[in-house]
Amino acid sequence: MEGAIGTRLRHVLELLDGDVAKVYLDLGLPEYRPRFSPIVRTLVAEGPLSIRALATAVGVTHSAASQTVAQLNRAGFVTLEPGADARQRIVHLTPKTRDLLPTIEAEWQATTAALAGLDEELSVPLAQLLDELVAAVERRSFHERIRSQSTPV
Helix, strand or coil: CCCCHHHHHHHHHHHHHHHHHHHHHHCCCCCCCCCHHHHHHHHHHHCCEEHHHHHHHHCCCHHHHHHHHHHHHHCCCEEEEECCCCCCEEEEECHHHHHHHHHHHHHHHHHHHHHHHHHHHCCCCHHHHHHHHHHHHHHCCHHHHHHHHCCCC
């Protein structure tokens, strides 16, 4: 596939997440999204957390965590309660979600196993490549890399 790297990365994510979403449909959970599992699994492990703490734990921006929590809330998977101050909201799993945890965990395990099988077909495991990519861009930003290749105007 030819094209810009951003387009290719989004395409890979669409392929993977799209197929995980199909599994949720197969399981009778059409409203559950692949992006929900890291948040749900963190809340299971840590208990109720603020959106900021969830963002840090999952490794996403506060904005991304807030958007995902809003979707989880609309679907009835979490509730939001006021935190220590008026700006903070604490995220709690609902009984509906707790009832679904065995299904969600089984899907997570199947997805992990499928990814391991996919890794066997690749020249390097996908998670390893992504970790290396993140580390390289954190060492030297892509912005800096582009600027070093640009000719001043």
